[in-house]
Structure formats: structure tokens, C-alpha cells
Amino acid sequence: MNTLIDAPRRIARRLVSPLRPKSRAWLETLPGFAVPPGAIETLQGPQALHQALFAQIAQATRRIVIVTLYLQDDDAGREVMEALYAARARRPGLEIDVFVDWHRAQRGLIGKQKSAGNAAMYRDCAQRHGGGVRVWGVPVQNRELFGVLHLKGFVFDDTVLYSGASLNDVYLAKHGRYRLDRCHCIRDAALADGMAAFVQRQFRDSEAVRRLDLPDPPPTRTLLPMIRAFRQQLQQAGYGVPTVALPDGAVAVTPLKGFGRADNALNDAMLALLRGARRRIVLLTPYFNLPRPVRAAVGQALRRGCSVDIMVGDKTANDFYIPPGQPFRTIGLLPYLYENNLRRFARTHAHQIASGQLSLWLWRDGDNSYHLKGLFADDDMALLTGHNLNPRAWALDLENGLLLRDPARHLHAMHEAEWAALRRHATRLADYHALESPRHYPPEVRRLLRRLSRVRLDRLVNRLL
Known part of the structure; x- marks a missing residue:
């Protein structure tokens, strides 16, 4: 019942949101430093x-x-x-x-x-x-x-x-x-x-x-x-x-600040890159916990027919992963929360994964860890950033990034070489079954996940981390 009552309010917020109209055309109007x-x-x-x-x-x-x-x-x-x-x-x-x-x-x-x-x-x-x-x-x-x-x-x-x-x-x-x-x-x-x-x-x-x-x-x-x-x-x-x-x-390099939910130039630019992409998106994030506007923009890009690649770290490549046999601490739950998010996303988009339109890449190289962030859109725009593309970065942390606009595509070969190097230690998921089932998680993890889910605290945790 509450969901029905709140629906008009949610729709109104989306319609009047200042972020909605920003897309590729807006990005092309941004001032930038002209860099060879x-x-x-x-x-x-x-x-x-x-x-x-x-x-x-x-x-x-x-x-x-x-x-x-x-x-x-x-x-x-x-x-x-x-x-x-x-x-x-x-x-x-x-x-x-x-x-x-x-x-x-x-x-x-x-x-x-x-x-x-x-x-x-x-x-x-x-x-x-x-x-x-x-x-x-x-x-x-x-x-x-x-x-x-x-x-x-x-x-x-x-x-x-x-x-x-x-x-x-x-x-x-x-x-x-x-x-x-x-x-x-x-x-x-x-x-x-x-x-x-x-x-x-x-x-x-x-x-x-x-x-x-x-x-x-x-x-x-x-x-x-x-x-x-x-x-x-x-x-x-x-x-x-x-x-x-x-x-x-020349390449236009535009530094952008991100802070808070409103008037956040960096968040606006990320959404504009996703909404304005015509053919291809490559998204890099260390913790698969996408903010709702980003999830929506990725879904829209898939419906437009864009090819989308998303690379995340395997849970064992997460900063907070605790290997079996070591004393477990609550912070070690985080990699499993992120993997659960990824599993739900992969299940929702199973058709696009099967068709090859959506590629989910898991990075793993021994006991090393993964902390990549950034975005490529088509062959002429890219974002260098420390933004983790998670709700915390979206609304709480002070962030920045460098938007690269390269209309002559001089940087295309450089970006492709970087993307190829990153994939050397990454595996493409065939479907959501390729991820470990929560039934096989360590007992401490299963117990904590059940407890969080029972009182819906997992949603709050996702918003803060």
C-alpha cells in the first residue's frame, strides 16, 4: 500500500530531477583545458x-x-x-x-x-x-x-x-x-x-x-x-x-568536483556519459554497489542497444576479503555483499549476458587486489576518477575526476591498450551461476547475511559502503 501511495511522488521526482536532461550534448558544451x-x-x-x-x-x-x-x-x-x-x-x-x-x-x-x-x-x-x-x-x-x-x-x-x-x-x-x-x-x-x-x-x-x-x-x-x-x-x-x-x-580535459546529491558536476557527467553513449560503454568499479541512477542509466543503455562491459574485482580481490582459515571479522562480510549485488544484477540481465551485449568481467590475479574506477563511452570520451561508483561516493565523499573529450579519437588506441591489459587477469561471466552461491559461503557469512536481510539492514549497509 505504501508503495502505491509513494509512486506518484517518486515519478514526480524523476520528472523534475535536474539530472534528467543532461547527456552527450551537455558534455560537449563543458569548458576544458586544451591538451595535446x-x-x-x-x-x-x-x-x-x-x-x-x-x-x-x-x-x-x-x-x-x-x-x-x-x-x-x-x-x-x-x-x-x-x-x-x-x-x-x-x-x-x-x-x-x-x-x-x-x-x-x-x-x-x-x-x-x-x-x-x-x-x-x-x-x-x-x-x-x-x-x-x-x-x-x-x-x-x-x-x-x-x-x-x-x-x-x-x-x-x-x-x-x-x-x-x-x-x-x-x-x-x-x-x-x-x-x-x-x-x-x-x-x-x-x-x-x-x-x-x-x-x-x-x-x-x-x-x-x-x-x-x-x-x-x-x-x-x-x-x-x-x-x-x-x-x-x-x-x-x-x-x-x-x-x-x-x-x-586537441583533447579537452575538464576537472570536475563531486560532493553531495545536488549540483554534483561529477555525478552529472557520469550519468551524461551513460545516457549519451551510442554504441559502447566500459565501466570499472571496485565494489559492485551501483547507485540507483547509475543502474537505471545502464539499463537504458542496454535497451538502446549499447554494448556494455563492466569490470569488477572477484570477491577474493577485495580489500576486505578474509581467506578461509583466518579469524573472521565483521568487515569481511563486505565482499560477499558485493558479490550478492552482482549476482542479482547478472540474474536480472541474463538475456543480455547470453546474447553478448552485456559482459561482466571478474578480475583476479593471485592474492592481489582490485581498485579500478572509471568510464569509457564510445571511442571519444572517457572519465578518469577516484569515484567508486557506489552510493557513498555518490552522496557523501568529496570526489573529483577528469573528463577527456577526444573528438578526433587520438586517444582511442591508448584506451584500447589499457582495456586489453586489464582483461589479461579477468574472466567473463557466462551467467549468474558462475558466481558462488550464498549457500556455500562460510557459516559466519551466512549467519550475518540472514540477520541483515531479516531486518533489511543490508540496504542501509549498501548505502554507506
Whole structure:
């Protein structure tokens, strides 16, 4: 009965939603930085990210701006910090700013004992080296549960390294294991200036953003009014992008911010890419938990006759997977929740999978993990982003992305080579039966899934994770 009563309200919301009309034509009107195709490069794999990161740190002469969810207190994280201080020692005029999530930086790892978190390493490095590398904590929300700094991008002078990766052992393949993420190198002074200016304007100039490399950072509760004002400021924020005609042969690169449900340029762009695709879509997400508007847009694309490829990680390639034989923790339920989502989606679209119109790819490479994000539409548009394409990223986290519009298709071969490399460790699902049945899950997982489903908490969990 409630469903019938609410139906007119839901239909009205869909009809008046500001997101509905945005599609390919809207994307083509967006301003962008005109970048030569030869200045854009895909870096294949975590080793390439590691090499490029340290090479750029060593070469930088004017500025280094690193924005990431976290810079971990582990071997790779300490190696990054030492490299930054060494670069500063060689060039005392080099400006170095590192921005990480305020909450994430001041806690230990999930499931581990309580600690001062990564911030203790930042303070230790500053004390030993005498400062020179500013590390800032960005509090996007009052509590980590309700949203984090998920903005990405590293600026070294006039070069941008853009990756969804954070900085730690596994992302940088430090000890034999890796977590796969995408990384692109774009050499363009105007784009680098625009991304650095956004960070300066929105983060460094905010009273809510505080240094973590200095002793005694203030308690979060004392910053609550400033965090509230900061959130309001972020709602209105945007990248400064020139409104100039795109020269023949150039690629338009448009940085987009995503924050909150309303007036979210990044979410709008993703939906427009899906709704405007004419022939082909490739969607990459680490956690199969698509927001409802994305699911709807994918369904519409299939009905239009588009070919759709979706690549996700096998549950064993999930960050939170706990192998059999190891002590089980509640966080280990997540990979099974995501697999259940995928199973339902595959069952719903069984006909398109059987016909070959829809391809679902499961990535797995030994005990390594998968963290890819992004979107390709037809042969002339692509999105580089750290956005996980899940409800949390859709509404809670502060996100960004780079929209690439390539009308001359100069980047087509580069995108195809990246997609082919990703499929080397992926298997196409024949149907939903290829996924493990919940009946065969470990007993602890089955018990928790039943409990969540009984009180419908699984829906709430999906919205927050």
C-alpha cells in the first residue's frame, strides 16, 4: 500500500530531477583545458605508478601538491615522506603540500589496535627533518562514517599524475603484493595550475583544514562549526576552467568536483556519459554497489542497444576479503555483499549476458587486489576518477575526476591498450551461476547475511559502503 501511495511522488521526482536532461550534448558544451594528445599517457600497473611518483618528486623545482585519502605509515609511505623531505633539502624554495583525510589520518587500520594513526609519522618526520613538508588534514564531514576526502591528483610543477590510488605498500607494490588502480600522466601547465589553485582556494584557505605535521592538532569537536562552513563552501566550489574553443586535434580535459546529491558536476557527467553513449560503454568499479541512477542509466543503455562491459574485482580481490582459515571479522562480510549485488544484477540481465551485449568481467590475479574506477563511452570520451561508483561516493565523499573529450579519437588506441591489459587477469561471466552461491559461503557469512536481510539492514549497509 505504501508503495502505491509513494509512486506518484517518486515519478514526480524523476520528472523534475535536474539530472534528467543532461547527456552527450551537455558534455560537449563543458569548458576544458586544451591538451595535446601526446601529453596524455596511461601508466600501466603499480610499478609504473611507483616509478613515476618518485621520478616526479625528484624532478620538481617549484611545487608539489599531493591530494589523497591517506599516506600510510608503512614502508612505502615512509619512503614517500623521505623523498619529499630530500627534494625540499635539495631545493629550499620548493613548496610541498600534502592533503589527506583528517579522520582517516588519526586512526589505526580497521581491525587493528587503537593508535595515533598516520599523523604520528607526519609529526615524527617533521621533527627529524625540521619541517618543510606541510601535511594537512581535510575534514569533509564531522565523522568519517559520513564522508571522507576522496579527491585525487598529484601536481608536480606542470605535470599531473592522476590516480585513484592512495599511497601505501600495496598500492605501490612494495612487498610483492599490489592493489591495482589506474594512473595517467598529463603534462599541461594550465591543467596543473587549475588543479593546484582549487586545492589552495578550497583547502589551504579554510579554517577547518589543519596541519597534521605539527604537534597537538585540535580535537575534531572544536572544529565542528568550521567543518559545517567548510561543507557549505565545498557545495559551491568548482574548478576554474577556461571557456575557449577546442583547437583541432586537441583533447579537452575538464576537472570536475563531486560532493553531495545536488549540483554534483561529477555525478552529472557520469550519468551524461551513460545516457549519451551510442554504441559502447566500459565501466570499472571496485565494489559492485551501483547507485540507483547509475543502474537505471545502464539499463537504458542496454535497451538502446549499447554494448556494455563492466569490470569488477572477484570477491577474493577485495580489500576486505578474509581467506578461509583466518579469524573472521565483521568487515569481511563486505565482499560477499558485493558479490550478492552482482549476482542479482547478472540474474536480472541474463538475456543480455547470453546474447553478448552485456559482459561482466571478474578480475583476479593471485592474492592481489582490485581498485579500478572509471568510464569509457564510445571511442571519444572517457572519465578518469577516484569515484567508486557506489552510493557513498555518490552522496557523501568529496570526489573529483577528469573528463577527456577526444573528438578526433587520438586517444582511442591508448584506451584500447589499457582495456586489453586489464582483461589479461579477468574472466567473463557466462551467467549468474558462475558466481558462488550464498549457500556455500562460510557459516559466519551466512549467519550475518540472514540477520541483515531479516531486518533489511543490508540496504542501509549498501548505502554507506
